[in-house]
Amino acid sequence: MHGSADDPLIARVADALRQPVPLAPGFDARVMAAVRRSPPSLPLRAWTWLREPRVVAVSPLGVLAMAAGMAGLLVVGAVSREPGAGSREPRAGSQELTTVAAAASVTFVLVAPQARSVALAGDFNDWDAARALMRREASGLWTVDVPLTPGRYRYVFVVDGRRFVADPAAPRAVGDDFGTPTSVVTIGGGGTHAAGGSL
Amino acid sequence: MNAKPLMLALLLGALVLPRAARAQTQRLTGRLPEHTRAEVAALVDSARGAGLPADPLVNKALEGASKGADGARIVAAVRALAGGLARARAILGAGATEPELVAGAAALRAGAPPAFVERLRREYPREPLVVPLAVMADLVARGVPADTAAQSVLALVRVGVREAELVAFRHSVERDIALGAPAGAAAAIRVNAAERDLGATVLLPGSLPPRPRKP
Numbered sequence: 452m453h454g455s456a457d458d459p460l461i462a463r464v465a466d467a468l469r470q471p472v473p474l475a476p477g478f479d480a481r482v483m484a485a486v487r488r489s490p491p492s493l494p495l496r497a498w499t500w501l502r503e504p505r506v507v508a509v510s511p512l513g514v515l516a517m518a519a520g521m522a523g524l525l526v527v528g529a530v531s532r533e534p535g536a537g538s539r540e541p542r543a544g545s546q547e548l549t550t551v552a553a554a555a556s557v558t559f560v561l562v563a564p565q566a567r568s569v570a571l572a573g574d575f576n577d578w579d580a581a582r583a584l585m586r587r588e589a590s591g592l593w594t595v596d597v598p599l600t601p602g603r604y605r606y607v608f609v610v611d612g613r614r615f616v617a618d619p620a621a622p623r624a625v626g627d628d629f630g631t632p633t634s635v636v637t638i639g640g641g642g643t644h645a646a647g648g649s650l
Numbered sequence: 651m652n653a654k655p656l657m658l659a660l661l662l663g664a665l666v667l668p669r670a671a672r673a674q675t676q677r678l679t680g681r682l683p684e685h686t687r688a689e690v691a692a693l694v695d696s697a698r699g700a701g702l703p704a705d706p707l708v709n710k711a712l713e714g715a716s717k718g719a720d721g722a723r724i725v726a727a728v729r730a731l732a733g734g735l736a737r738a739r740a741i742l743g744a745g746a747t748e749p750e751l752v753a754g755a756a757a758l759r760a761g762a763p764p765a766f767v768e769r770l771r772r773e774y775p776r777e778p779l780v781v782p783l784a785v786m787a788d789l790v791a792r793g794v795p796a797d798t799a800a801q802s803v804l805a806l807v808r809v810g811v812r813e814a815e816l817v818a819f820r821h822s823v824e825r826d827i828a829l830g831a832p833a834g835a836a837a838a839i840r841v842n843a844a845e846r847d848l849g850a851t852v853l854l855p856g857s858l859p860p861r862p863r864k865p
Contacts, residue, residue: 574709577677578716602749603756603784605713615717622788622820625760628710628727629719637753637784639813 555638556596559606561618564591566610571595573606580609603637674704681712686721690728697732702739703748706755707732734759741767742779753783760787761796766804774807781813785820792824793833802837806844819844 570580714724738754826836
């Protein structure tokens with residue numbers, strides 16, 4: 452069917468459509484209530500939950516626990532950075548120390564047939580000889596394995612509990628601050644280092 | 651969280667965190683006389699406040715204690731090391747690792763020209779420099795003149811030697827010296843030998859660094 456705005460029938464229909472539709476009282480309120488009842492999407496709910504300010508009650512004990520946890524994380528971090536923390540690597544021969552990757556088990560060797568005891572003191576064990584007593588092997592060979600991370604370490608052998616002996620086969624530290632020669636061992640990321648000698 | 655627990659947590663954190671940081675100085679307890687321990691702890695705290703590593707300083711104090719040094723000598727040694735670490739950091743940069751600072755301080759103390767350390771870092775900003783610096787210090791300790799040692803190490807690093815090869819170079823020089831060779835000549839001869847072994851031309855300082863060799 453074809454027609455135009457000048458058609459009387461079309462004009463009457465258009466007038467009727469232009470009249471406002473009477474709505475029942477409370478229609479708007481019912482629609483809005485229905486909208487509010489419909490559940491929002493999950494992301495919208497999550498975003499709303501995250502943005503909404505709320506009060507969290509924490510007991511003093513809980514606060515202490517949180518503080519202790521933070522301190523624990525710091526301590527764990529500090530310990531993991533200490534020289535010696537790490538996995539062991541295969542040891543090398545009596546004269547050669549092999550250092551591999553992050554932490555390597557370094558074998559320190561001293562030939563001292565006359566010694567009754569030999570210990571190792573250095574930057575890696577708080578210079579406490581009691582923490583690295585060396586084992587006596589055949590022919591007066593004394594050895595001990597120490598895990599070391601890359602770095603440069605100063606050390607001495609402590610013979611018979613009182614005599615400080617520098618490693619005859621290792622470089623000497625520059626400057627003996629305390630009047631006794633000190634040796635150094637350097638651990639690289641993947642180098643081979645020698646240490647150990649005889650008295 | 652409301653304000654009160656938050657403030658309490660921050661307060662406790664402020665109390666706990668420095669305690670954790672001071673754990674290193676607690677290693678001194680029982681190892682040093684109290685007045686020496688206090689002086690060393692103050693030096694360590696000051697160094698830490700300046701961003702320097704605390705462990706090497708504590709280790710130095712413990713070395714002195716282990717060797718029976720008197721308090722004044724221990725404090726002087728710790729103070730000197732703190733100064734050395736600060737100089738090393740000034741040259742190697744704030745991003746230098748603790749092992750690099752320790753090796754750098756040792757190299758500078760041995761007499762390495764600061765320009766050598768600076769150049770090493772500038773040319774190899776992302777390479778670990780512990781071994782080159784340590785080898786340099788070790789060579790000087792064996793009697794190689796500091797300038798010769800520095801130039802030898804720099805030349806070898808520039809041709810891309812690996813850490814193990816650098817250590818092997820040091821071994822060779824030490825062996826030659828033990829056999830009676832003059833220290834400086836031993837280093838020069840071994841640098842030339844490394845040139846032959848590596849099939850590369852060892853460049854004199856001042857030349858551009860070549861591309862590092864692949865492992």
